[in-house]
Amino acid sequence: QVQLVESGGGLVQAGGSLRLSCAASGRGFSSYAMGWFRQAPGKEREHVARINWSGGTTYYADSVKGRFTISRDNAKNTVYLQMDSLKPEDTAVYYCAAGPSTASMTYWGKGTLVTVSA
Numbered sequence: 001q002v003q004l005v006e007s008g009g010g011l012v013q014a015g016g017s018l019r020l021s022c023a024a025s026g027r028g029f030s031s032y033a034m035g036w037f038r039q040a041p042g043k044e045r046e047h048v049a050r051i052n053w054s055g056g057t058t059y060y061a062d063s064v065k066g067r068f069t070i071s072r073d074n075a076k077n078t079v080y081l082q083m084d085s086l087k088p089e090d091t092a093v094y095y096c097a098a099g100p101s102t103a104s105m106t107y108w109g110k111g112t113l114v115t116v117s118a
Contacts (some may be wrong), residue, residue: 009112022096030074038092
C-alpha cells in the first residue's frame with residue numbers, strides 16, 4: 001500500500017513556473033513507476049508525465065513536452081513535476097499516481113489545484 005500526497009499547487013500568471021511535489025509513504029516506493037495526471041473542469045483526467053522506477057525513462061503528453069519535467073528522488077520517496085512556461089490551458093487539478101509500470105497506475109493522491117491566469 002502506498003499513500004500519496006501532492007503539494008505545490010497554486011495561482012500563477014501565464015509564463016510562470018511551479019514545481020509540484022508528491023510525497024509517498026508506505027513500502028516499495030523505489031520499485032514503482034510514478035505519474036502525474038490532470039483534470040480540468042468539465043474534462044476527463046489525462047496523462048501529463050510518467051517516470052519509471054529508476055528515473056531513466058520518462059514520457060510526456062504532447063501538450064507539455066519541452067515545458068514540464070518529471071523527476072524522482074527515491075531516497076526521499078518523492079516525485080516532482082517542474083512546470084515552466086505555464087499556459088491558462090494548464091489549469092487543472094493535478095494528481096500523482098503510482099503503479100507497477102508506467103502503463104499501469106494503482107495508487108492515487110487527492111490532487112493539488114493549479115490555476116494559471118492569463
